[in-house]
Amino acid sequence: MQIALLGGTGxxxxxxxxxxxxxxxxxxxxxxxxxxxxxxxxxEYREELDDRGVEATITGHENxxxxxxxxxxxxxxxxxxxxxxxxxxxxxxxxxxxxSPAVGMQRDEDGLHYNxxxxxxxxxxxxxxxxxxxxxxGAFHNLAAAKLADLDAELNWxxxxxGxxxxxxxxxxxxxxxxxxxxxxxxxxxANAPEVESLTPLLINLAANNEDLHDLGVKFW
Amino acid sequence: MQIALLGGTGxxxxxxxxxxxxxxxxxxxxxxxxxxxxxxxxxEYREELDDRGVEATITGHENxxxxxxxxxxxxxxxxxxxxxxxxxxxxxxxxxxxxSPAVGMQRDEDGLHYNxxxxxxxxxxxxxxxxxxxxxxGAFHNLAAAKLADLDAELNWxxxxxGxxxxxxxxxxxxxxxxxxxxxxxxxxxANAPEVESLTPLLINLAANNEDLHDLGVKFW
Numbered sequence: 379m380q381i382a383l384l385g386g387t388g389x390x391x392x393x394x395x396x397x398x399x400x401x402x403x404x405x406x407x408x409x410x411x412x413x414x415x416x417x418x419x420x421x422e423y424r425e426e427l428d429d430r431g432v433e434a435t436i437t438g439h440e441n442x443x444x445x446x447x448x449x450x451x452x453x454x455x456x457x458x459x460x461x462x463x464x465x466x467x468x469x470x471x472x473x474x475x476x477x478s479p480a481v482g483m484q485r486d487e488d489g490l491h492y493n494x495x496x497x498x499x500x501x502x503x504x505x506x507x508x509x510x511x512x513x514x515x516g517a518f519h520n521l522a523a524a525k526l527a528d529l530d531a532e533l534n535w536x537x538x539x540x541g542x543x544x545x546x547x548x549x550x551x552x553x554x555x556x557x558x559x560x561x562x563x564x565x566x567x568x569a570n571a572p573e574v575e576s577l578t579p580l581l582i583n584l585a586a587n588n589e590d591l592h593d594l595g596v597k598f599w
Numbered sequence: 600m601q602i603a604l605l606g607g608t609g610x611x612x613x614x615x616x617x618x619x620x621x622x623x624x625x626x627x628x629x630x631x632x633x634x635x636x637x638x639x640x641x642x643e644y645r646e647e648l649d650d651r652g653v654e655a656t657i658t659g660h661e662n663x664x665x666x667x668x669x670x671x672x673x674x675x676x677x678x679x680x681x682x683x684x685x686x687x688x689x690x691x692x693x694x695x696x697x698x699s700p701a702v703g704m705q706r707d708e709d710g711l712h713y714n715x716x717x718x719x720x721x722x723x724x725x726x727x728x729x730x731x732x733x734x735x736x737g738a739f740h741n742l743a744a745a746k747l748a749d750l751d752a753e754l755n756w757x758x759x760x761x762g763x764x765x766x767x768x769x770x771x772x773x774x775x776x777x778x779x780x781x782x783x784x785x786x787x788x789x790a791n792a793p794e795v796e797s798l799t800p801l802l803i804n805l806a807a808n809n810e811d812l813h814d815l816g817v818k819f820w
Contacts, residue, residue: 486790488787488788488789488790488791489787489788489790489791491790491791491793491794492793492794492797534820538801538805563805563808563809563812564805564808564809565801565804565805565808566709566710566804566807566808567709567710568709569707569709569710569712570709570710570712570800570801570804572712572713572797573712573713573797573798573800573801573804574801576713576793576794576797576798577794577797577798577801579791579794580759580786580791580794580795580798581819583786583787583791583794584759584784584785584786584819586787587784587785587786587787588784588785591784591819591820594819594820595819595820596817596818596819597817597818597819597820598802598805598812598815598816598817598818599755599812599815599816599818
């Protein structure tokens with residue numbers, strides 16, 4: 379399938395692009411607000427994969443163009459850009475599954491805290507911003523960006539996935555299961571998104587308070 | 600040291616009692632609202648450890664009597680009993696560290712949700728109920744009770760610990776580090792308790808939605 383990564387030039391977009399292109403046959407469409415930035419990131423990712431002997435189909439586009447033909451659209455942008463980003467591509471989401479990985483957090487002197495929007499979770503905010511008939515799935519909330527983008531890193535992390543549309547959720551779970559050293563777990567309906575999202579500030583607080591830990595992910599057993 | 604487990608007759612009290620008695624030299628004082636119930640649980644735990652060749656000092660008491668000589672008092676009771684339980688022993692907490700493992704949760708048709716009290720976390724509720732000079736530490740929130748109480752289970756779980764009093768927090772971290780197959784992690788100040796507590800409903804939701812998973816704990820890396 380074709381997978382668009384809106385905001386795919388940075389943060390977890392980079393790691394998802396590299397790992398999807400390396401571990402699957404899906405085509406990756408990097409989206410950005412600026413075409414040139416997206417094309418440049420796509421070229422960089424292709425080059426990194428080429429160095430590893432992987433010929434990848436990664437192209438760069440303005441966000442709406444990235445989304446238009448995609449079967450799966452990942453809004454890999456910070457929470458405060460999420461609604462605008464989704465609204466900018468909303469005419470291009472027909473027959474797509476929309477994936478929301480963003481988390482709302484706030485820092486104070488004690489650490490990082492989960493700071494969900496009024497609708498209850500950032501994933502719910504994506505639902506609100508998306509057209510009614512577009513299924514939204516929450517996933518990839520808890521992935522440390524730098525380590526995700528390091529293709530030599532053995533992650534051995536779990537990815538909790540939430541969604542109300544079972545078929546859409548299965549698509550995301552299957553995609554994630556294809557990514558090496560990641561395991562997808564069904565975390566239930568969208569209403570369970572807050573507990574998934576609030577894991578991210580915990581990971582960052584643990585890394586900040588324990589000398590030997592950084593770029594943390596999570597494994598459940 | 601002497602460790603009191605208020606509500607030590609059930610839930611995670613049992614597992615903590617068995618593992619502390621097996622893995623350390625500390626004395627364990629099981630507390631309950633009924634002396635007889637506490638004595639009966641203590642006898643049961645001693646017997647289980649005796650079967651494994653461990654001679655343990657575990658005694659049963661009414662909660663205030665359990666707490667009185669203890670250096671560490673764990674309020675191993677459900678969140679809705681927490682304030683009452685702490686208030687019932689508050690005259691006996693001099694020179695003690697109080698540990699709060701309780702989590703507030705609410706179930707609806709979608710799953711289990713984190714449902715913190717108005718003060719922000721159940722750990723903060725313990726602070727509110729305890730005398731001002733008693734240091735409160737949040738720990739053991741994310742331990743699946745049945746597996747914790749199974750002494751044959753290799754847990755390999757992490758225990759995030761929060762607290763504002765560094766010395767009290769270090770006491771709890773050291774105790775936890777002595778328990779086999781558990782690793783204690785510093786999760787920062789008490790203000791970071793909500794993100795630790797909300798991990799518990801996520802663990803339960805993941806177990807409910809994934810066939811092969813049950814009695815889940817968590818490992819960070």
